[in-house]
Amino acid sequence: DLVDELWQDQAKRREIRLGEWIHSWDTPREEDLIQNFMSAEVSKELDDILLPHIASLQLLDSPDLNQYGAEAYPVIDYILRSKKKPDGVGAYSIPFCGDISSHEYAKIARWFSENVPGASGQVEKWLGGMPLVHAFTLVVAHRKASDFEKRVEARNEEWNDSMLLKMAWADLMISYPTNSFVADVDLECLTALEARMFEDSEEAGPAGNQQWGLDAGQHHRRWNVYLGIPDEWVSARDYSESELEVRKTLPAPFDRYLTYVIDSAAPYSVITLMLHLWSLQTSYPKL
Numbered sequence: 001d002l003v004d005e006l007w008q009d010q011a012k013r014r015e016i017r018l019g020e021w022i023h024s025w026d027t028p029r030e031e032d033l034i035q036n037f038m039s040a041e042v043s044k045e046l047d048d049i050l051l052p053h054i055a056s057l058q059l060l061d062s063p064d065l066n067q068y069g070a071e072a073y074p075v076i077d078y079i080l081r082s083k084k085k086p087d088g089v090g091a092y093s094i095p096f097c098g099d100i101s102s103h104e105y106a107k108i109a110r111w112f113s114e115n116v117p118g119a120s121g122q123v124e125k126w127l128g129g130m131p132l133v134h135a136f137t138l139v140v141a142h143r144k145a146s147d148f149e150k151r152v153e154a155r156n157e158e159w160n161d162s163m164l165l166k167m168a169w170a171d172l173m174i175s176y177p178t179n180s181f182v183a184d185v186d187l188e189c190l191t192a193l194e195a196r197m198f199e200d201s202e203e204a205g206p207a208g209n210q211q212w213g214l215d216a217g218q219h220h221r222r223w224n225v226y227l228g229i230p231d232e233w234v235s236a237r238d239y240s241e242s243e244l245e246v247r248k249t250l251p252a253p254f255d256r257y258l259t260y261v262i263d264s265a266a267p268y269s270v271i272t273l274m275l276h277l278w279s280l281q282t283s284y285p286k287l
Contacts, residue, residue: 079130
């Protein structure tokens with residue numbers, strides 16, 4: 001039978017073993033994708049876009065930005081015009097990424113780390129900084145060149161590589177609305193459900209005090225469903241020692257056999273389990 005989160009239903013929660021799944025708090029989120037960029041997919045498209053510009057991406061140790069042409073490096077032109085100062089490691093933090101998603105951000109960061117000489121050992125100098133944002137500019141320029149060219153022609157202006165980079169940089173600086181990105185609706189729904197299932201608060205009452213399966217036995221593969229639960233889901237309240245007591249148990253043979261079936265993930269039908277339950281009075285598998 002399907003059930004909901006059984007909010008405040010202590011008795012029902014104690015009767016239900018949970019099948020194992022990946023918790024919402026163990027699922028990588030947008031910000032995690034960027035920090036763990038080396039786990040991103042390798043992109044052949046980025047080879048085609050960025051390898052021809054590999055020399056222009058070597059900006060890790062560039063104390064004098066004035067040596068670079070503003071037309072070829074819009075991000076450097078922005079730094080000089082805004083009089084932006086470097087941070088403690090000599091890097092320039094640039095907040096712009098336009099409509100580049102976190103997944104794309106991570107892919108480009110991985111490509112940069114693996115292909116630009118010296119990048120893998122100096123992540124602090126380019127992740128979120130000038131060199132990587134120049135790579136973003138080149139990627140946007142490649143992907144949107146046709147659209148940019150049509151805009152320029154509509155204005156009867158001259159079209160060239162300098163104009164392409166200038167328009168790509170302008171596109172990067174646009175603050176796209178958050179609803180222009182794809183949201184992980186499944187993850188958000190799972191988070192909301194788990195918050196109701198595992199919240200331990202005054203409002204949740206005794207049902208929130210790790211009650212799932214207490215009277216039913218082990219969860220799937222002896223899964224600890226409360227491991228790593230977010231701190232904000234747990235708040236101080238008055239507890240009773242009786243809340244964690246096992247109030248009823250299955251007959252030992254059946255409990256051991258059902259645990260064996262759940263842990264082994266064997267394909268048993270309901271009828272098979274009923275027949276085994278009938279025979280458990282005399283025998284059950286040795287575990």
